[in-house]
Every structure is written in structure tokens, then in C-alpha cells.
Amino acid sequence: MSVTRLSFPYGESIQWHSPDQIPQLPPSPFREWLLASGSLTQKLKSHCNQFEVKVLGEAMLPPFPGELPHQGQAWIREVLLCLDGIPWVFARTLVPGAMMDSAQDNFLSLGTRPLGELLFTSGDFTPGKIEVGEFTACDSLASLIDSLEQESHHPLWGRRRYFSHGAQQLIVSEIFLPKARQLIDRLV
Numbered sequence: 001m002s003v004t005r006l007s008f009p010y011g012e013s014i015q016w017h018s019p020d021q022i023p024q025l026p027p028s029p030f031r032e033w034l035l036a037s038g039s040l041t042q043k044l045k046s047h048c049n050q051f052e053v054k055v056l057g058e059a060m061l062p063p064f065p066g067e068l069p070h071q072g073q074a075w076i077r078e079v080l081l082c083l084d085g086i087p088w089v090f091a092r093t094l095v096p097g098a099m100m101d102s103a104q105d106n107f108l109s110l111g112t113r114p115l116g117e118l119l120f121t122s123g124d125f126t127p128g129k130i131e132v133g134e135f136t137a138c139d140s141l142a143s144l145i146d147s148l149e150q151e152s153h154h155p156l157w158g159r160r161r162y163f164s165h166g167a168q169q170l171i172v173s174e175i176f177l178p179k180a181r182q183l184i185d186r187l188v
Contacts, residue, residue, distance in 0.1 A: 008057025010078055010140040011092040013064040014173070016131035016160045025132070026157055030184045033176070034132055034159055040089070040174055041081070041116025047187075048083035053112045055079050056144075060097070068094045068171060075100045075107060080148075081114065081174075087148050088180035090141065091115070092173045099168045115172065119163050128162035128169065141175075150178040157181070 025031050036043055045051045058077040068074050074094045081089040093115055095107055106118055119125045137145055137152050145152035158175035176184070 007140055007143070008059070008078060009061060009076060009092070010056060010090065010144045011064070011076075011173070012137070012139060012141050013067065014133045014135050014158065014160075016133045016173075019130065019132050022132060022134075029187050030157070030176075030181060033184055034157055035130060037127070037130070039116045039120040041114040042120070044081055044083055044088060050084050051114075052082040052085075053079050053114050054082060054087070055112060060100075063094055068096065071096050073097050075104075077107070077110070077115070079115075086179050086183075087150070087177055088183075090144065090175040090177060092175075094171045096168055096170065099165055099170060103165060119172070124165055125170075126164040128164055131160045133158055133160070145177060148177065148179075152178075154178055 019025060019035055026034065033040075033043065041051075056078040058075065060073050061076045063071055063074050063076070071094075074096055077093040077095075079091050080087040081091060100107065103124070106122070106124075107115075110118065119127070134155050134157050136155050142152040156175055156178070158173060160171060160173045162169045162171055
């Protein structure tokens, strides 16, 4: 895998929608993964022997237009979630600057630990709504997928989830990579 920090960030602007506004969601079992209300990290861990977080980059950066309204800068972290050496999920986290002021130790000390452990076990964060999107990767994300020796020209599905911390919200977007979709569809 020839992933370099020089390419960070890999994310791209995606149109997200409430699941009830999508005319045709993917079939089961993938639909259940996409809409799972619990920790995706825990769900992933239950389907492998070795779970790994590969940090692609993290920094204070401007979000994409419309991604985190009214925020000039956010702490952005992008990772790959790998199961038994296979990248399954590309995840992009956006933490507003004001939240970083009050909770930065939580985020800056993560290292290769999954963010899901912090969000679902600390008691400081409340999971919120899930939005979904289907799109075809382009530019940096497509290059990343190609470097992982996965097919970037097929449509991808992802989910975006909001987590409240006091009066503020952070956003976690999780894109299921092509190998994940293939393997999930075999879990019947």
C-alpha cells in the first residue's frame, strides 16, 4: 500500500441524504451495515481476527464547502479501518475548532486507536442521525482506492453520522470500500 501523508486529505464533497429519502437503498446484508445504529468499529471488530487503524492524516484544515457550515477551520482526521490487513472503510472526521478548544486531548491522543472507542465509551458524546450517500470516487479518493488495489470506478456507499458534545457536533463519514462491500454481501 503506497499511501503517503503528502496526499492528505483524500476526502471529497459528497451529497448526503436521510435514508428515507433514498429511493433504493442497497440490499441486505449491506443495508444493515450502512444503517447500523451502534458502533461501526465494534461491528467491524466482530468480523475479523486483527483490526487496525491506519492514520492517513490529521490537521486543522478548512472543510469542503457545505461539509461543516459556519466553520472556517476544523480538525480533520482521515483513516483506513482494516480487517485482517484488508482496508474496509475510509473514515473522515471533522471536529469544529471550538470543540477542539474544549476536548482536544481526546482527539490528539488517539494515535492508531479507533475514534469509535472514544465516541461510544466515554459518555461525553451522544450519537445522532445517520445520513447516507452513493457516489463514484474521483480525484484523491479514487487514487487512494486504486493504491489499495481495489476498484475505484464502481459506485461507493457511505454514511455520515453526527455526534453531540454539549451544544456542538462533530461529524464522522465512513465510506465502505469495494472489498468491504464484496465481503459483506457474502455474509448471508
